[in-house]
Amino acid sequence: MPSPVQVRCCDASGCRSAGSQALRNALEGARDAAGLDPSQLTIKPVGCLRLCGSGPLVACDGPGPTQLFGGMAPEQAGALIAAALPSSPAPGSGDPLAAHRLDLEAPFFALQRPVVLEGCGQVDPESIDDAIAFGTYAQLQRVLQELSPEQVRDEVRRSGLRGRGGAGYPTGLKWDTVALQPPGPRYVVCNADEGDPGAFMDRSVLESDPHRLIEGMAIAAYAVGAERGFVYVRAEYPLAIERLRLALQQARSRHLLGNHIHGTSFNLRLEVRVGAGAYVCGEETALLLSIQGQRGMPQPRPPFPAQSGLWGAPTLINNVETFTAVPAILRQGGDWYAAMGTAHSKGTKVFALSGAVVNTGLVEVPMGTSLRTVVELIGGGVPDGSPIKAVQTGGPSGGCIPAERLDTPVDYESLVELGSMMGSGGMVVMGQSTSMPEVARHFMGFSVNESCGKCVPCRAGTVQLAQLLDRFVERRATSADMERLDALCQMVKVTSLCGLGQSAPNPVLSTLRWFRHEYEAACREPSGCVATGRVR
């Protein structure tokens, strides 16, 4: 029997770094001081409440509408408890928390369409009971008891879901490919090695609703005939790892993992594998090698993991967001999911909004929503009110989309057409003062550091590209450098072995395409070099 009043405190990394744990302790103290017990007022740690930039966030559910507060200090705990109680007067001019009230009707919240994130901020990520009460694992049970693997795959295929890791490969097709391999062992792998700068969607899901991911993976394992799986999480996400491990342990103890799940013949063992900090291990073939204890280096494809992955067996590898979307698709039906989005990009997509934007945080919107809606309406634009210059999507593999293209709908194809890519969902807003050659150099520096070193275009080409970009940033480039930059970008893009190298020039190519004048302005004539007598 839930208490009439519930106070949800965000306990994900973002709000934790803003002091949410101290706030929660203070709230518990204030509740006791007010003479209330947990049956009257529940204080529940939950996952991400979205507006990370205004943390720590607290949501109060009572008989009336939910109230959301941001930037709360522990000293305000008493006032917050008072505001949460049904007896509290309607907020008026004397409201001590007026500056902290966040409007849930504002576009940032109102325009969101939570599917993947539906449990984020609702459930206690460390409680399987809470997850089950929210409906998690219900689809797993239904699937195991009522559907054949073919029916599950059919539903996923109908949903039009595409891989949320960046490349957008049709999920149903991938599941079919794995399922239709010759009999033998199979694996499911969740790629939670989220490494793009500016991306924190997967971390938020893992920290906020790990049981949902486990349910999605279990359904996938059933659909492709796998009995063993791994979640590969980067070591930089300690809280996510902790909660995922706890969730797996809880799921095992409830027999939601293990042998004969729900009394069927379906068995599944899931384990966490922690990455050691290499960005390249987010590339699927490198990730699979890393799981096997090998050096994480991309391998030529084919063979694709779906044919030959872990220990040579067919392996289904999907991203966190992809797996997490599956339970909702099974619950509401593939057609429901496919009704959202565009012709070729169905459903919703989670974005991590950051940079020069008022509302920093996690956003889930239907595919096809325009970039302008996301960054100006939901994001609130640049804090000083000046116009947006560009939006960077796709991290070091993506590109910068100029302000004049903000009306582009966000889907896989449109972003690629603009020289960027969906990527995992990082979206960095840039204001007028941002120098594009500097942005390009920043990302190239990232690629230099994170190249695995296997193939020469990526290993040595990115180093040369970074040095060329230095010349532009330091305004000592020549027109010959411009030609060299163009040529080397093409070469690295076309000849690198894996997707990381192939996309490493994208930040340069896209800024060259839309902001070429900034590069040209950084050039001086070669004669200038000769005349000044300065060695280049």
Next chain:
Amino acid sequence: MAVVTLNVNGQDVAVPAGASLLEATRAAAADVPTLCHLDGLNPVSSCRLCLVEVEGSTKLLPACSTAAAEGMVVHTHTPRLKEYRRMTVELFFAEGNHVCAVCVANTHCELQDMAVTVGMDHSRFPYQYPQRPVDASHPQFTLDHNRCILCTRCVRVCDEIEGAHVWDIGSRGGQCHIVAGLDEPWGQVQACTSCGKCVEVCPTGALFRNTDTTAEKQPDASLPALLRSARDQHRWHNQ
């Protein structure tokens, strides 16, 4: 024997099913250049020199690790492939410390030859002059990291043919380097049998016999193929 037929640079060729695209281009005498590939070792497609264009494929494909397929139409020396190959070789030269004039492998170096093959008269990319050590701890051989191009032939021949797995790769990106044992001085690695296969397959002067000085290294890169066929078919080449 099942065969596949394909077209390389306008010439029809037939190769056994399962053959690589590289073997197919050889059947057409197309002279596709390679540095990391060596017959007898598993391909790794890391040098990117053997990339070819296959009609119908949007991507360039590495000939060494792509299977030849029926009906493929392959182009091996288009202008852009030639330009990419030259840039690739320039990147190799610029990222290490390759001073041909004073190198033990001068006149017998595959990288030096490759510069000629791709028509590289100079590097358009500045030389990086990386700080790299020399491992002279082994009684018979030396590893000069300055000349290493990370082809991993040594890694593979030691693992796949000799079975000792002395070599591996450490670090990443431009810091990548070959490591002996658990990143120890080579001379202290007990797994090393001192067979010298790594020295024979090294395309440059990175691995050499201590007795060789400038321009004296004369490697024999045919060793892995001979050993592999000897094992697979129980035949030595002189039988």
Next chain:
Amino acid sequence: MTPSPAAAKLRLATVWLAGCSGCHMSFLDLDEFLFDLAEKVDVVFSPVGSDVKIYPENVDIALVEGAVANVDNLELALQLRQRTALVISFGDCAVTANVPGLRNLLDGGHDGAKAVLERGYLELADATGQLPFAPGIVPELLPRVLPLHEVIPVDLFLPGCPPSAERIREAITPLLAGDRPAMEGAAMLRFG
């Protein structure tokens, strides 16, 4: 390149920057071809063929041996580029910095000049060692040794350590006729 009128002889310079002069020795190995050459060119500046100290104007072809390692090299390189129609990077030192460039490896790549001077004049000297200091007389070393094309635009590359006399002849002969040599194949291109 715009060669002088056919009647007039081409004005040829050979320049010696930071190199061992081996490329010039190889040039002298042209032997009797030097007589043919002398009929077609005026050697207007050369450490082995003239006594001129100032690089002249209106040079048609310059063979530039050596890397750019000190301020004199740099000044001469910039000057010859302005006064020469066709500049040839002559030999591996000019093309790659080669052996002189090895000092770029010292001092973590920051100031190889300082490192090499200290090694040569202090560490290996007896008690009276001192660094050379004679402004205007002994040219200062540049922090980094550079191949010629990283300092000035270069029109033709003639690699080799040294390029053989044969290779030099094959490269020069078409130039004398106003053509560009085909720099391809091991006979013309090989480093080392």
